[in-house]
Amino acid sequence: MRVPLIAGNWKMNGSLVSNASLLEGIRAGAAGLEAELAVCVPAPYLAQAQTALVDSGVYWGAQDVSVHAGGAYTGEISAAMLNDFACRYAIVGHSERRSYHGESDELVAQKAATAIAGGLIPIVCVGETLEQREQGETPLVVARQLAPVLAAVAEAGLSKIVIAYEPVWAIGTGKTATPEMAQEVHELIRATLAQADAAAAATVRILYGGSMKPDNAAELLAKADIDGGLIGGASLKAADFLSIARAA
Ligand code: PEP
DSSP states (O other): OOOOOOOOEESSSSOHHHHHHHHHHHHHHOTSSEEEEEEOGGGGHHHHHHHHTSSSSEEESSOOSSSSSSSSTHHHHOHHHHHTTTOOEEEEHHHHHHSSSOOOOHHHHHHHHHHHHTOOOEEEOOOOOHHHHTOOHHHHHHHHHHHHHHHHHHHHHHHOEEEEEOOGGGTTTSSSOOOHHHHHHHHHHHHHHHHOOOHHHHHHHHHHEOOHHHHHHHHHSTTTOOOEEEEEEGSSSHHHHHHHHHHH
């Protein structure tokens, strides 16, 4: 039985003042939900999220993690540093990092492995661009992105990851994959994981991300292999985020 996970990706949004009311709203509405909730906040606000959410049942995490343990890596944040703030999750391989920061499939895989070794749960993002979808390359792209992750985390680590299928063309655009389109890719991802470890594949949560909103969440989350959502824009309003969580 896979407990649905609704994870917010705040991206580079927020301030101490606006976060306080958002976190308070999430905390207040989280009790009694069947889904697990998490927020991945900008690093400077991890302490604030920790203080606001401790003992609430809502988890918090980061939007990236370095492959390095420490040293001369300006701007990087290590898994140990995230542990100092009791993070549970770290997003790795978000398409914005792949495209704006040139992160390769191999680097993303190393980040996933580093997160696991550091006691964090990586939320590994995969997904195709519009052009790749139109060329019929979605299965190829997703397989190419997953292969190094499966090699890097090996069998022992496979049960410790979360995957997020995020078609790039659906992120922040208001365009959502239909539930059928999303399910097709989720099923493919699970089958790919099963080739490495069938038992673990049955337990790994595969989230959908890409303009998931209160009005489309229920039909996406009803699909057999969609185990939750990675939510960008709609995670910045407590009411919308909680409404998606209630649909899970
Ligand atoms: C995301 O960035 O992970 C995302 C899914 O964004 P949005 O929900 O805004 O499309």
